Amino acid sequence: MKKYGFVAFLLLFLLLLPGLTQAAGKETHINLDGRALSLSKDEQVKTISNTVMVPLRLITEELGYKVTWANKTQTVTIEQGGTTLKLIVGSKTAQVNGKEVKMLAAPMLSGSSSTKTTFVPLRFIGEQTGADVKWDSDAKTVYVKSAAALSGNGDVSVPGKGSAGSSQGSTVPAPGGGSEITPATNQPSTSTSASLKNLSFSENRLILAVEGSVTPKVFKMTGxxxxxxxxxxxxxxxxxxxxxxxxxxxxxxxxxxxxxxxKDVRYSLFSSNPSTIRVVLDLTKAVNYSVVDNKDGLIIIDLNTSEAEPSQGEGKEGQRLVVIDAGHGGSDPGAGSITNRNEKEFTLAVALKVQKLLEQESWLDVVMTRDDDTYPTLQKRVKLANDLNADVFVSIHGNKVDANPIPNGVETHYTNKNSQNLARIMQKYMLEATGLKDRGLKPGNLYVTKNTKMPAVLLECGFLSNPTDEKAMYTEEFQQSLAEGIVAGLKEFFGQ
Ligand SMILES: [Zn+2]
Known part of the structure; x- marks a missing residue:
């Protein structure tokens, strides 16, 4: 499956090549806070199916982010001030502080074989860093105005603490005349087609009263x-x-x-040329919304949208409870790895990372069977989950088989029929997160999956007896990616 996806991606890439070559033939420009960035041949802006794609590292580093690339998982991680963005080449789903965000187009690799450049939709940069972004197709120029520079102009779009923004941005003078990113002034241009007469927030809905013709652009921002x-x-x-x-x-x-x-509603003249009003709902947590625009003078952003149905359809109300089980521990070291490390060390490290991520999710509670180097019996682990009436039980393990050739890859064990869907989802995310071989679902009678009443899986997250798997499994990067995969799987399972 993994392989097929890659081939499909490659094919798509090849199909797009003629278009790319053409675009690359013309020089493009990126202007950040009034400064022209110098673009190498491989960093030229591309337009693919009407989506403007920009070189990720170049722009985010200029915005003050730290960028790291994991070749094995094809993942780019971008960090700054408590905000972490994770993007996977070929996947339209990015993660922002562990939460999934859909992109217009998947990140793609381009460039000569030795130095590949990752491209992402320009709009993603804008939405996730709080920058104002524009593409002038005639001038073949991308304009980026960083959140920090915007804040210098008192703009409402500026994210609060812990968000992105170049520390140098505010010291860069605003661009002069002729630029596309003229700062907002008190003199709106006269070429407006609509006016905002009123706004209010009631019944958990933002209601904008407008006169004239306008199509609102509504989107989420984080951090x-x-x-x-x-x-x-x-x-x-x-x-x-x-x-x-x-x-x-x-x-x-x-x-x-x-x-x-x-928390509040903020509004301002975001740009005077063209005259654009920006209204921001500051939230205490990420919420879904729907937009009602019947062109009758009222634009409604409704936060009363119902949550997605849980995939189990159990219709349970309230908090979800997840039990995370780090395999082995204490007197039981589990399998010994090929470099003489213990399975219990691997399972605890991953479980603690999962715990940390799950604790950021307001819709669930997480309980650990162990969070240190101790050994609760299998009976105790199962009893804990059953007594708590947990919604899901996830046991984390590393595999070992003495065989020749030495097997490798990930597999998901389950016993009861009510665990099948969870197993399918977790295996999918584990594959994505680890990039290891797909060994599939393993129905069986392991104690912890057999005796728990709720959907339960035991994840074998790679082979400690395989040199390639093992080398990855004890790295911080692999464990973090795996933990994020497990959390993403739980979210899908619960329809979050
Ligand atoms: Zn084990």
Whole structure:
């Protein structure tokens, strides 16, 4: 499956080649906070199926992010000030602080064989770093205005603490005339097609009253979580609700107290050319929304959307409870690895990483069968999960078989029929996260999967007896990726 995906990706890549060559023939430009970045031949901006793709490392490093590349998992990790973005080449799903985010197009590799460059949709850069991004197709230029530079202009789009932004950005002078990213001024251009008359937040809905024609662009941003509504070619109406604050720089804010998910609503003239109003809902956690726009003068961003159905269809209300079981421990070292390390060490390291990630999820509670080097009996582990009436039990192990040739890869064990779906999902994510061989699902009668009442799986996350698997398994990178895969699997299982 893994192989097939790669071949498909390669084919797609080859199909796109003529277009790429053409685009590469013309020189493109990236302008960051008024500075022109120098682009190598491999870093030229590409347009693929109407999606503008930009070199990831170049831009994010300029924005002050630390970028690391894991060849084995084809994963790019971008970090800054408590925000971690993880992107996998060929996958439209990125992770932002462990939460999944869909991208317009999957990250792709391009360039000569020795130095590959990862490209991502320009819009992803904008949404995840808080930068304002634009593509001028005539000038073949991408304009990026960093969150830090935007904050210098008092813009509402600036993320709060722990978010992205170049530390140098604010010292870079704003670009002069002729640039596409003229800072907002108090003089909106006259070429607007709509005006904002009023806005309010009630019944967990943001309601914008507009006059004229405008199609809102609504998207989520993270670090901190917020929902952003951009109204292009729109200005504040002359009779904008006098009950709402709007200062001389055309910025206002309303505190929200009745709804725990929403802290406040901020609004401002985000750009004066073209005149764009940006409305931001500051959230206390990531929430889903739906947009109602019947072109009747009211645009509604409704946060009352129902959560996705749990894939088990059990219809259980409230918090989910997950029991994570680090295999072996204490007096039971588990399998010995080919370099004489113990399985119990590997399982605990991964389990603790899973715990750390799950603790960031507000919709579930996590209970560990052990969080140090001790040995609870198998009976105790099962009893814990059953007594707690847990929703899911995940046991983490490393494999060992003395055979020739030495086997390698990952497999998921389960016993009861109610565990089949969980097993299928976990195997899929484990494969993606580790890049190891697919050994498939293993129905069987292991004690912990047989005697737990809830969906339960035992993950064999690679072979400690195989030199290649083992070498990866004790690395921080592999363990973190695996932990994230397990968490992503649980999210899919619960429909989160
Ligand atoms: Zn084991």
């Amino acid at each position: 901190p979580d917020r929902i952003v509504v951009d109204l292009a070619n729109t200005s504040f109406a002359a009779n904008f609700d006098s009950g709402l604050p709007l200062d001389s720089s055309l910025t206002g804010q309303i505190g929200i107290e009745e709804y725990p998910d929403v």
